[in-house]
Amino acid sequence: MAMIEINNLTKDYGKGRGIFDINLSVEKGEVFGFAGINGAGKTTTIRNLMGFIKPDSGSATIDGLDATKKSAQIKQKVAYVPGEINFPGNNSGEVFLKRQIEMLGHGSWERCQEICDELQLDATANIKSMSKGMKQKTALAAAFAADSDILIMDEPTTGLDPLMRDTFIKLVEEQKALGKTIFMSSHIFKEMEETCDHVAMIKDGKIISRIDMNKIRYNPDKLFTIAFQDNESFQHFTSLSYDLAEVKPDKNQVTVKVNDQKINELMNDLQHYPVKFFKEIKQTFEDYFNQTFKEEA
Numbered sequence: 001m002a003m004i005e006i007n008n009l010t011k012d013y014g015k016g017r018g019i020f021d022i023n024l025s026v027e028k029g030e031v032f033g034f035a036g037i038n039g040a041g042k043t044t045t046i047r048n049l050m051g052f053i054k055p056d057s058g059s060a061t062i063d064g065l066d067a068t069k070k071s072a073q074i075k076q077k078v079a080y081v082p083g084e085i086n087f088p089g090n091n092s093g094e095v096f097l098k099r100q101i102e103m104l105g106h107g108s109w110e111r112c113q114e115i116c117d118e119l120q121l122d123a124t125a126n127i128k129s130m131s132k133g134m135k136q137k138t139a140l141a142a143a144f145a146a147d148s149d150i151l152i153m154d155e156p157t158t159g160l161d162p163l164m165r166d167t168f169i170k171l172v173e174e175q176k177a178l179g180k181t182i183f184m185s186s187h188i189f190k191e192m193e194e195t196c197d198h199v200a201m202i203k204d205g206k207i208i209s210r211i212d213m214n215k216i217r218y219n220p221d222k223l224f225t226i227a228f229q230d231n232e233s234f235q236h237f238t239s240l241s242y243d244l245a246e247v248k249p250d251k252n253q254v255t256v257k258v259n260d261q262k263i264n265e266l267m268n269d270l271q272h273y274p275v276k277f278f279k280e281i282k283q284t285f286e287d288y289f290n291q292t293f294k295e296e297a
């Protein structure tokens with residue numbers, strides 16, 4: 001059974017805003033990304049999932065628990081990082097973190113301290129006077145130290161610098177190795193590319209694509225840009241039967257799409273031409289995201 005199941009979920013705020021007929025399924029042990037630009041519907045979906053708001057139609061379950069009817073149990077079970085962090089009370093980060101661990105009934109203060117060290121967070125500061133980044137780190141420390149089977153995080157790296165994002169990626173990988181299920185929204189491509197097994201893309205409240213990230217990470221179809229030293233070589237090469245993705249005659253340059261199995265063939269062919277430069281164009285999740293959004297426009 002899937003750990004997170006969303007069926008035909010709709011929350012209509014009017015004027016085309018909200019989420020419409022969302023269907024998603026996240027398996028146990030999977031890191032699942034939810035990608036979309038501002039206002040796409042990520043937070044609305046997550047707030048439904050956590051039972052903070054009721055859908056107009058459809059349903060969501062977490063480990064078999066209905067998000068609306070069993071919201072209290074879900075909040076106990078899930079380590080949650082909200083999109084907008086607003087801590088209750090006027091205590092130090094440490095007091096807050098210790099209470100969180102006590103409240104959830106799993107996780108340990110020792111592990112929490114290790115995570116605070118990794119995130120370079122001084123949790124002795126008062127939570128009300130913390131900077132945006134410190135609040136985000138405190139919320140992450142609470143979630144990662146909770147030892148919950150499921151983590152749901154809404155834009156978890158907001159306010160973190162690039163080095164801290166790398167620490168975040170490491171923490172996610174550790175959780176994945178422990179078999180935890182992670183659902184996180186983001187518009188930061190790097191963290192999704194490095195951590196997610198699957199990503200769903202949302203636009204205007206609707207899912208427009210589901211991606212197996214291995215197909216992006218280990219895409220057998222590679223792109224190579226080759227610049228030739230003279231126009232004659234360029235002309236001759238482009239007359240061969242390669243799949244030409246881009247041709248720039250003024251620069252004697254061509255970009256070819258070549259399957260892994262045909263790379264040796266390309267290398268052999270290129271030996272016959274004076275080549276100025278040769279480089280692989282890496283296809284990233286960002287390229288896929290931008291392309292899909294353009295196609296949907």
Ligand SMILES: Nc1ncnc2c1ncn2[C@@H]1O[C@H](COP(=O)(O)OP(=O)(O)OP(=O)(O)O)[C@@H](O)[C@H]1O
Pocket residue numbers: 013017018019036037038039040041042043044045083
């Ligand atoms: N309580 C509300 N009342 C009216 N409209 C709302 C409400 N909450 C969200 N919306 C609208 O629903 C749409 C989806 O918002 P949501 O916050 O889910 O997007 P998001 O993908 O999380 O965006 P962001 O990346 O900016 O956080 C937006 O158009 C937003 O203005």
